[in-house]
Amino acid sequence: MRPCPPKPVARIWGGSALGFGPGIGEVWLCQAPLLVKLLDPRDWLSVQVHPPHAYALQVEGKPGKYEAWYVLAPGEIVYGFRRPVTPEEVVARAKEGTLDEVLNRLPVRPGQVVYLPAGLVHALGPGVRVYEVQTPSDLTYRLYDYGRPRELHLEKALAVARLEPLPLPEVQPEPVEGGEKLLSTPFFDLFRYPLAGRLALGAEAPLVLTLLEGEARLEGEVLKPPATFLLEAGEEATLEGKGLLLGASPKGG
Template identity: 40%
Template sequence: MSRVLPTISVEKPWGKDRLPAPFTAPDGQRIGEIWFEPPAELDQLLVKYIFTTEKLSVQVHPDDDQSEAAGKGRQGKSECWYVIDAEPGATLGIGFADHADTNTLRAAALDGSIEDMLVWHEVRAGDFFYIPANTVHAIGAGVSLIEVQQNSDITYRLHDYGRPRELHLDEGLAVAKGEPYDMGLARHVSPTGTIRLVSGPFFVLDRVDGPMGAELVADYPGALLAIPRSDGVTVGGSPVAVGECALVDAVEALDIAPGGTCLITRPL
């Protein structure tokens, strides 16, 4: 049954006490993530908002086969980032400037120089990056973004700027690719127009300007998730607001009014 998904706000030391509209942080709290509880019908996917005032750890996620081999379940973690707000000079670190072997990465993780080996991309609202499993990455300070990911919580921290949290060097280095990021997986999304952002292998993601065309409707044969980016999005006749995420049991129940914009996604 179509419905708006429950949310979970997560405090983080690197989160924000002033969030971009329509979100607000409770007094005295620094909110770093807002999650939408994955519905049983589409539990392969997780959607969240991330808000940062400090850099997140340098980290990496395993793929499906590596996760299963480690006894952590069948699903690894590939993800994507859609930047919705960025302070001047805000950056995302993705991949390395040059190829590096495991020994080099280990030494750099231990002495902190792995941060400087990453390529830091200055970002603005509308920038988009698909991050395959095994890609070493870090979200910088001053960024607000939507993350759509395989529903997995397996994160291996390689470097955390001296914060008193556990690192996972052996596990992380076993799955990390010491190579440059494929910029063919990144783009700046035009403010208008329907565009496919992710075409697999684990999920599809579209940024849709309403109303939806017949070809796109046909590409969503079952349930999907809808993440409004403007007013004018309804599911089963009920409005879904910016800052919410809805399970849509059939694409025919989703209406995006002319001038309305929505992200829609489904697993493959």
């Protein structure tokens, strides 16, 4: 079992709700075998897309990026497009500042899970704090940045982006020992574990555990959010207290 110290990261869109000072948009909780973060946006993140493994390995020489959000605070996100669009329209609207008119905005609520596969155009809205789990890559192509003077990556983004409306899949939790599996993807699984007294967990695969709410005791140490630790395959941990934990395990794919 290995504790994972938090790494605050300042972002141009960062808020102040993560407890690490103003402007801290992300707190990296674990970097391997998965990248696990908390995000707190004060403003819209860029409209972006991540490349799949095949494209990223060929063009960038490293793996692509697949991720999911567990919503902690309500608001709006961008999830694909409202209607089919062409690459030419996307380029024109990105340069004119009107891309937002064809983006699909959706409300999200606390406890909701949003899977963001490679190729999905997406953005996180103001105030929508999330727990994010992703494959350990930070490859991001920006399509639109709400007037901020940062580089766009239109050619690469359009090479991988899905340009038609995509439905947001409903998540169907499955019971597992100690909690429930919220999401299963080819690249990782996401778990939720309520803590009400004593919780014994065993890891069949590496398991990144994050205390999101409450307080817990582990091997005599008091844990408070966002305490994060890694159980290797075959390891066990017993926690006592009251709160909520999320767990993420990598998979082949």
